[in-house]
Amino acid sequence: MKAIPIITAMFAFLCCAPGAELPGWEGLITHTNSERELRATPTITAQRTNEARIYLRVENRTGIDLEYHGYSKDTPQIFIKEKRDGKWVATSWDWCGTGMQRHVLKNQKTTTFEIHVTKSPIQFFTIFRNAKDPKEFSLVKLYERDGG
Numbered sequence: 001m002k003a004i005p006i007i008t009a010m011f012a013f014l015c016c017a018p019g020a021e022l023p024g025w026e027g028l029i030t031h032t033n034s035e036r037e038l039r040a041t042p043t044i045t046a047q048r049t050n051e052a053r054i055y056l057r058v059e060n061r062t063g064i065d066l067e068y069h070g071y072s073k074d075t076p077q078i079f080i081k082e083k084r085d086g087k088w089v090a091t092s093w094d095w096c097g098t099g100m101q102r103h104v105l106k107n108q109k110t111t112t113f114e115i116h117v118t119k120s121p122i123q124f125f126t127i128f129r130n131a132k133d134p135k136e137f138s139l140v141k142l143y144e145r146d147g148g
């Protein structure tokens with residue numbers, strides 16, 4: 001359970017400005033000796049999109065309760081990749097950890113995420129954890145827009 005506050009504090013310390021760029025955030029989200037990937041991840045489906053917003057349906061059919069962090073249950077912590085010279089590069093996350101809370105998505109339940117899109121091509125990710133075992137987590141792609 002100590003890993004969550006440490007990761008959150010590290011992100012807040014390194015980048016508390018909206019849209020601040022910090023190449024290499026992927027290196028901070030890795031599994032250590034006793035940590036492991038989730039056995040299954042939620043199903044993510046784009047419901048509606050426009051030029052500025054994406055609404056995603058998140059269905060938890062994993063067999064376990066999942067947790068994630070965000071300002072509200074509809075706005076998860078987002079990690080961004082942008083395409084540069086034909087390759088996806090981890091660039092930024094949209095906000096600092098101040099005000100971030102833990103949210104639980106119960107097994108067999110559904111929620112909706114709202115993501116703000118500022119440019120393209122872009123990928124959005126968040127971290128889902130086993131609500132009962134925080135050493136089990138995965139970085140999950142929520143959405144990709146690969147075009148101009």
